Amino acid sequence: MTANTPVTTVAMVEDDRDTRARLAASIRAQGSLELLAEYATGAEALAALESSAPDVLLVDLGLPDISGLEVARFVAGRYPNCDILVISIFGDEANVLAALEAGARGYLLKGSLQHDIAFDIQDIRNGGSPLSPVIARQVLKRLQAPGRESPPAKAEAEDEATLTAREGEILNAISRGFSYAETAQMLGISVGTVHTFLKRIYRKLAVHSKTEAVFEANRLGLIR
Amino acid sequence: MKLLARASALILALAAHAAQAQEPVVIRVLDRADFVLGNSRTPPPDDAPWKPVSLPDNWYLSHPGDTQVGWYRLAYDLSPEQARIPHSFYLPRNSARRIDFWFNGHRHSANVAIGDPGARTWSPPWITTVSALNLRPGQNVLHIRVVAVPEIRQGLTRVMLSQGSAGRPLYEVRYITQFTTLFMFGAAALIAGLLAAAFWLRERSDTTLLWFSITALAWAVTAFPWLHAVFTPRAFFQGPLAFTLRFAYAVPMLVLCLRMAGQRWPVGEAALWIFTVAGLALAWVLGEDGQGAVITYWSVAYLAALFVVLMVLIRSQQRERKWAFWLLAGALVLAVLLNAHDLAWWMGWIDYESYQLSHFHVPLVLFAIGATIVDRHFRAVAEVERAKLELERRVAEKAREIEANYATVQEAEHEKALARERQRIMADMHDGLGSSLVALLAAVQSGMAPLPEVERRLHDALQELRLAVDALEPTDGDLNVILGSVRHRMRTAIESSGVRFHWRVGKLPQLPSLTPKAVLAIQRIVLEALTNSLRHARATDVTVRTRVNGSSLHIGVSDDGIGFDETSVTPGRGLENLRQRARGLGGSVDIRSSRGAGTDVTLRLPLGYP
Numbered sequence: 001m002t003a004n005t006p007v008t009t010v011a012m013v014e015d016d017r018d019t020r021a022r023l024a025a026s027i028r029a030q031g032s033l034e035l036l037a038e039y040a041t042g043a044e045a046l047a048a049l050e051s052s053a054p055d056v057l058l059v060d061l062g063l064p065d066i067s068g069l070e071v072a073r074f075v076a077g078r079y080p081n082c083d084i085l086v087i088s089i090f091g092d093e094a095n096v097l098a099a100l101e102a103g104a105r106g107y108l109l110k111g112s113l114q115h116d117i118a119f120d121i122q123d124i125r126n127g128g129s130p131l132s133p134v135i136a137r138q139v140l141k142r143l144q145a146p147g148r149e150s151p152p153a154k155a156e157a158e159d160e161a162t163l164t165a166r167e168g169e170i171l172n173a174i175s176r177g178f179s180y181a182e183t184a185q186m187l188g189i190s191v192g193t194v195h196t197f198l199k200r201i202y203r204k205l206a207v208h209s210k211t212e213a214v215f216e217a218n219r220l221g222l223i224r
Numbered sequence: 225m226k227l228l229a230r231a232s233a234l235i236l237a238l239a240a241h242a243a244q245a246q247e248p249v250v251i252r253v254l255d256r257a258d259f260v261l262g263n264s265r266t267p268p269p270d271d272a273p274w275k276p277v278s279l280p281d282n283w284y285l286s287h288p289g290d291t292q293v294g295w296y297r298l299a300y301d302l303s304p305e306q307a308r309i310p311h312s313f314y315l316p317r318n319s320a321r322r323i324d325f326w327f328n329g330h331r332h333s334a335n336v337a338i339g340d341p342g343a344r345t346w347s348p349p350w351i352t353t354v355s356a357l358n359l360r361p362g363q364n365v366l367h368i369r370v371v372a373v374p375e376i377r378q379g380l381t382r383v384m385l386s387q388g389s390a391g392r393p394l395y396e397v398r399y400i401t402q403f404t405t406l407f408m409f410g411a412a413a414l415i416a417g418l419l420a421a422a423f424w425l426r427e428r429s430d431t432t433l434l435w436f437s438i439t440a441l442a443w444a445v446t447a448f449p450w451l452h453a454v455f456t457p458r459a460f461f462q463g464p465l466a467f468t469l470r471f472a473y474a475v476p477m478l479v480l481c482l483r484m485a486g487q488r489w490p491v492g493e494a495a496l497w498i499f500t501v502a503g504l505a506l507a508w509v510l511g512e513d514g515q516g517a518v519i520t521y522w523s524v525a526y527l528a529a530l531f532v533v534l535m536v537l538i539r540s541q542q543r544e545r546k547w548a549f550w551l552l553a554g555a556l557v558l559a560v561l562l563n564a565h566d567l568a569w570w571m572g573w574i575d576y577e578s579y580q581l582s583h584f585h586v587p588l589v590l591f592a593i594g595a596t597i598v599d600r601h602f603r604a605v606a607e608v609e610r611a612k613l614e615l616e617r618r619v620a621e622k623a624r625e626i627e628a629n630y631a632t633v634q635e636a637e638h639e640k641a642l643a644r645e646r647q648r649i650m651a652d653m654h655d656g657l658g659s660s661l662v663a664l665l666a667a668v669q670s671g672m673a674p675l676p677e678v679e680r681r682l683h684d685a686l687q688e689l690r691l692a693v694d695a696l697e698p699t700d701g702d703l704n705v706i707l708g709s710v711r712h713r714m715r716t717a718i719e720s721s722g723v724r725f726h727w728r729v730g731k732l733p734q735l736p737s738l739t740p741k742a743v744l745a746i747q748r749i750v751l752e753a754l755t756n757s758l759r760h761a762r763a764t765d766v767t768v769r770t771r772v773n774g775s776s777l778h779i780g781v782s783d784d785g786i787g788f789d790e791t792s793v794t795p796g797r798g799l800e801n802l803r804q805r806a807r808g809l810g811g812s813v814d815i816r817s818s819r820g821a822g823t824d825v826t827l828r829l830p831l832g833y834p
Contacts, residue, residue: 090693109690116716130715133708134697177708177729179715 008125009054011037013045013071014087015064019110023058023087026117033121042066046074053079056121058108060087061095069102076103076206083124093134100139101205105129126195136174143204144168163204170197249394250314251306252385254366255279258297261287267326267367268295280317280381280576283374284516291321296368296380304361311354312391313366314384316398316577318350321378326367327358347580349398353389375516377570381577402579409587410447416594417441435480436593442473443586468504471522473586475500478529484552484593485537492532499525523570527563534560548596555592559585648741652692660685687713691751695744703732706743707770707779710750714758718766721758723783728769732777733831745805746779746827749813752802753781753825761785761823775831776811782824787817 010033014020020038027035036054039045042063049057049071057075061068072084086099086107096107106129108120123129131139143163163171166187173183184191258274259281268274274297277286287294302311313325323335335350372378384391417440424433475496482489503522507515534556537549566582568574664681667673690713699705707729711718718725750768757766763785771778799815802825806813810830817823 090690092693093697119716119719130712132712133705134694134699137702137705138698175702175708176704176731177711178727182727 007034008032008056008121009034009036010056010058010121011035011039011045011049011054012058012087013039013042013063013068014058014060015040015062016060019060019087023117030118030121032118042068042071045071049075049078053082055081056083056085056124058085058087059104061099069098072099072102072104085120085124085129091132093132093138096132096135097138100135100202101208103206105202130180131171131174131198133175133177136171139201139205140168140171140175143201143208163201167197167201167204170194171201249386249390250384251387252300254298254300254383254385256298257281257368257380259294260297261292261294263293264295267297267329267369279383281379282377282572282576283372283379284377285572286379288374291371291373293369293371296370298366298368298383300364300366300385302359302361302364306387307359307361308356309388310356311359312351312386312389313354314349314351314386314391314395315381316349316384317347317381319347319378319381319576320370320372322369322371323350323380324369325352326369327354328360328364329367330358332358348403349395351391351395375514376519377516377572377576379576398579406447406583409583410444413440413447413587413590414444416590417444420594420597432480432483432593432597435476435483436590436597439473439476439480439586440590442476443590446470446472446586447583470519471500471503471526474526474529477586477589478533480593481533481552481556481589482536484596485533485540487536487540489536496529520570523563523567527560527567530556530560530563548592548599551592551595552589555585555588558588645740649692652744656688656692657685660688687751691747692744695740695747699738699743701735701738701743703735703746703770703777704729706738706746707732707750707768710747710754711768714751714754717755717758723758723763724765726765726767726769728767730770730772732770733772735831742809745809746829749802749805749827750779750781753827756825757781757783757785757823761787763822772831777829777831778826779829780824780826782822784822787819787821787823 010027012020012023012027012035014023017040020040024035024038027033037048039048042065045059046066053075057072059068059071063071068086072086075082075084083106084099084104086096086104087110088095088099088107089110091107091109099107106120106124108117108129120129140163169187170183173186174180178186180191180194184194187194255278257277257279259277260268260272260274262268262272272295277296279296281296283292315323318335320335325332325334332354333352366383368380368383370378370380372380384394386392386394417437420433420437420440424430424437427433475493478496479493482493499522503518506518510518534553537553537556562581562585565574565578566580569576569578569580660681664673664678664685667681668678694709694713697709699709711727754766754768757763761783763783766781766783769780769782771780802813802815806827811828814826814828815823816826
């Protein structure tokens, strides 16, 4: 990271002391990152985040008091410019998808090498951490308008919660293991455009999750 | 008792009234005559050996023997007024083969041979009207020539004299009672018999229907005697025919009654049949003059049989006595009484002019049995309906049971699948993560392992664990996603290694039957090959490519690194592991390498897998 790169402020909600210490050390080791605050409980985080938010918030899902998803939802609703990363051991489909729906933009694997955290945070500042193929496929399945074979007549008239043909193509490429750069190249667009599309997809996922609140509740019920 | 007394008083009054009404109709009852045997064509002269007789004259009693001809002479007075109008002469029973009337020396008419030979069994009345021309004031003489068979109770009844056609109602009443009813019963029995036959053809197992049909049809034949009068050559068939007409219905009806009583009595039935056939043969052999005895024996036997059947019925159904039982028992009691009455007449024990009544008993019995059969039929239908409902209920119950069982089995299956999966994960942990950690622990405990090595191996262990989790993700057997996940896991490793990475993965088929175990095996093979290329090959380019070749899938991981000598290198545990995993998938791993020429690891998978 060069000196003229603006510093990215980071806060973290994590109940495990060792993990917190390790993450803090990793963040401090990166010159481009500045650790603003650490919170051990959800309540503590919610109270502190009432007035201001960092650029990036790391949230552990398994907090002792409330779900990390609630913290994510709260922050995502209040600070659209705050990027939320969920801390996960496995980055498994069920938890990550729930996090995406709550407004998170990616996840951070516990136990990553120190330099990985810089990668992850850089990714999320650029538009969101890379989607895994499994999750891309699940999002594709969830948001694809049933029976749609061809792109809609008017791109502007797109549904709030279903994918356009181009968004579908992007998710499809990601689900097949292609990187964002390769996807952009295959579709003849820039990587930035891919990120823009993904942001829109995340938004749709959140909308979709609200319209299917009951389904969501059931699904979360099943996860626990 | 008072009511009974009043009712009987009323009946007596009515009878008296009927008698009074009859009184003025018949002005003379001719019950005295002179008789002389002789076959002359004209009335014998007054000096013939006339002997006084009283009427009615039953020849069976007065002149037993073969067929004979005889003359009666009857005298009656008419006033001059009476002699000026026609008079009718009424005989309650037209009971001889031929009867000729001569009024005051003029031949008038003869009885009509209607119903002969059947008429001899169910003798109808007879009436003739004589014009005033053949009548005279003062004494009139009526000569009657009679040809009769004493054996079958022929003879002459009294002669009732009425003015004009005043005697006609007497004739009508008797004719209807004695003869019209016979036709009606015959017609009804014909229809009932045909219906029963039709039903029996549809339902062969119900033999009561068959016997009912036979009885009814035999009775229909019996009750149409004029048919035989018209269609059969008289002389030849008269004997057997008369016998048949009397008893054609008898055995079937007795068998039917036994069946209704729930009895099968083969010996008794056979005896009846034999008796019938014997009677028929005997009547044939003996002819008209000899059949009286046959009829006598048969009538007695039939009466006895009716009585026995009645007893059987009463004894057999003692337990449950429904209305059907009482109906049939009542009909049989009446049958016994009516037949006893006619037998008494046949034997000459009661008035020769009595009505013949036995022909009423067959319709009575048939009616009682028909009602029972119809009742039984509807009961059976109701029973079937009830059984059907019961069956439906049971089927529904069974279906629920099966569903419940199925759910239980489903659950058990599910439990079993879970258990299998748990076992697999356990085995996986044991072989993969577990052994990695144990080896690591040993290395740390020995204090020989350098820290970066420990860290690297810990990362490998974590990677191993994440891979196991990945294998459980919902991929629906999408090979693209399965391979993509490996790349995703290796992302930071690939990026930090600095190699040029080429992802040449085309559209791959979906194998929904791929198990998590198979997914994990594929991912491990690719991951291991990739890791080798990244860590040890010192390559600048690493490529993953896929190719579908007929019915097999090739997944290749190649690099342009330093390679190794296939022949000189000792087969490492890693390579052997790859091969073993591929074999577990039903595929194979092909490893090509030579020193300085890079390495190419290709996994071949049959697409039919598993």
